[in-house]
Amino acid sequence: MAGYLPVMLDVSGQKIVVIGGGTVAERKVQSLLEAGAVVTVISPGLTAVLSGLAGEGRIQWISRAYESGDVRGAFLVYAASSDHAVNEAAAAEAKALGLPVNVASHAEAGNFITPGVLRRGRLTVAVSTSGAGPSAAAEITAQLAEVLGEEYEPYLDFLHMMRSEIKRQEASAEVRRRLLHRLGQLDVLNQLRQGTFIQWTPETARAWITANREE
Ligand SMILES: C[C@@]1(CC(=O)O)C2=NC(=C\c3[nH]c(c(CCC(=O)O)c3CC(=O)O)Cc3[nH]c(c(CC(=O)O)c3CCC(=O)O)/C=C3\N/C(=C\2)[C@@H](CCC(=O)O)[C@]3(C)CC(=O)O)/[C@H]1CCC(=O)O
Numbered sequence: 001m002a003g004y005l006p007v008m009l010d011v012s013g014q015k016i017v018v019i020g021g022g023t024v025a026e027r028k029v030q031s032l033l034e035a036g037a038v039v040t041v042i043s044p045g046l047t048a049v050l051s052g053l054a055g056e057g058r059i060q061w062i063s064r065a066y067e068s069g070d071v072r073g074a075f076l077v078y079a080a081s082s083d084h085a086v087n088e089a090a091a092a093e094a095k096a097l098g099l100p101v102n103v104a105s106h107a108e109a110g111n112f113i114t115p116g117v118l119r120r121g122r123l124t125v126a127v128s129t130s131g132a133g134p135s136a137a138a139e140i141t142a143q144l145a146e147v148l149g150e151e152y153e154p155y156l157d158f159l160h161m162m163r164s165e166i167k168r169q170e171a172s173a174e175v176r177r178r179l180l181h182r183l184g185q186l187d188v189l190n191q192l193r194q195g196t197f198i199q200w201t202p203e204t205a206r207a208w209i210t211a212n213r214e215e
């Protein structure tokens with residue numbers, strides 16, 4: 001069994017090559033665009049959605065079958081055509097160039113896989129079954145969406161704002177640690193769930209930091 005390493009990649013502005021333009025490629029392209037990647041799709045055909053994206057100039061479309069040399073210069077490669085031999089050839093080319101490659105038809109030919117993803121603003125939850133059951137990964141992700149509600153988005157925005165403020169105001173690592181620990185103990189998440197949370201102003205934030213900085 002491959003022991004996959006979970007990572008969070010910054011792909012903004014990076015060129016990513018997707019071979020194939022079907023429903024699987026469409027799903028991968030949508031999450032690549034959400035992450036700010038610069039996407040090139042190489043495929044003789046496209047789904048209606050991908051065709052729309054190409055028409056709007058949001059992806060580059062090379063309208064032909066895969067050819068050797070196509071993955072050169074990519075940051076990541078997705079081999080998602082319906083032709084397994086083509087996916088295999090693109091994966092071999094990517095690996096020879098030292099590029100990470102995802103193979104949608106038979107994952108073991110590639111070296112990274114795509115997890116199910118739940119997003120709540122700054123919170124990302126990725127679920128993988130290491131390829132054992134992709135639809136189970138989708139199902140588990142849907143179950144987590146019930147548990148991790150929309151309130152996590154403003155909650156993480158709040159934590160981000162406070163953490164930035166604490167780092168800006170406090171030079172002492174010990175004081176910062178104490179404040180960040182106390183921040184985690186606040187009842188903000190529950191207040192957000194109940195609709196009773198009142199947004200902290202910069203003044204409220206500074207007053208809380210002053211009141212909590214001593215032991
Ligand atoms: C999570 C998700 C993310 C995404 O695709 O973006 C994803 N598959 C999803 C759905 C899904 N995939 C399949 C079905 C049909 C039902 C079924 O067969 O079970 C459904 C259900 C559906 O479509 O609803 C079929 C399928 N999938 C793979 C193969 C080939 C193989 O096993 O090698 C085949 C058989 C093809 C064939 O028969 O020819 C392979 C992979 N699919 C993965 C990810 C990677 C492992 C993730 C993990 O578990 O760790 C991996 C290894 C590679 C990769 O694609 O990166 C996404 C959820 C989207 C969402 O959340 O809505």
Ligand SMILES: NC(=O)c1ccc[n+]([C@@H]2O[C@H](COP(=O)([O-])OP(=O)(O)OC[C@H]3O[C@@H](n4cnc5c(N)ncnc54)[C@H](O)[C@@H]3O)[C@@H](O)[C@H]2O)c1
Nearest residue numbers: 020021022023024043044045065066081082083086104105
């Ligand atoms: N990983 C997953 O989540 C998942 C889910 C379902 C299916 N699959 C696998 O992924 C493959 C693609 O699935 P799909 O539903 O997108 O299929 P699809 O038939 O909707 O699309 C296939 C795409 O590949 C393109 N294509 C065909 N030959 C090509 C070539 N030589 N070069 C470049 N592009 C080429 C076609 O033009 C088309 O756009 C399936 O064969 C299946 O094995 C994977």
